[in-house]
Amino acid sequence: MSAAAFASLLAIWIPTIIAPGPDTVQILRLSMKSRRAGVLCALGISTAIAIWIAASLLGLSALVNAYPAVLRVLQIVGGCYLVYMGVQSIRSGLRQRGSVVTHAPGVDVSAGQAFRIGLWTNLSNPKAVLFFGAIFAQFIRPGMGAGWAFAIFATLVALAIVVFTAMALGVNAASRFLGRAAPYIDIVAGVVFLCVAVWMIYEGVTG
Secondary structure, three states: OOHHHHHHHHHHHHHHHHOOOHHHHHHHHHHOOOHHHHHHHHHHHHHHHHHHHHHHHOOHHHHHHHOHHHHHHHHHHHHHHHHHHHHHHHHHHHHHOOOOOOOOOOOOOOHHHHHHHHHHHHHOOHHHHHHHHHHHHHHOOOOOHHHHHHHHHHHHHHHHHHHHHHHHHHHHHHHHHHHHHHHHHHHHHHHHHHHHHHHHHHHHHHO
16 A cells, blocks of 8 residues: 555545434534443444444455445344434434433443443444445555554544544533533434435435
């Protein structure tokens, strides 16, 4: 890989992780509950990204390009998980309605729950499925060497950690002003998850 190709990959990667999607929505709703939940969700998402990158470097992207059916299976499985997350988010928002919210609404999720939510949200994220299943493959070459592979892995994961952790801390800092909106954020997040899930499952089934 050349330095120009690496720079091009970064130019694509940064807008990809910043763009709104299930990851950012999940960080938004958990950071409203507590700083710890938001940061651990961000770390869970970053861990999932590390898994995607490692899998792609080990041949997942090439496998998807050779067998497009793999991408369809990933879309269907990811869509089913987002249905689950959507229902859970809507139920959480409905439970919180009617309660007085000042800063941390409802019952805070545990550290393990927050991390797992972030991890599985990204693993089922359509942006991740499509990016690593298709776009990322354009930058992976069999003979690029272990040095470039490590540089890609370390840089992309580090950027994800910085961006998502900063996002979590920023949302949490603003949560005291947005506390009363938290139940509705959960409900809207759930609707977003369900809409994305329907699209993913439809795309996976129809190809």
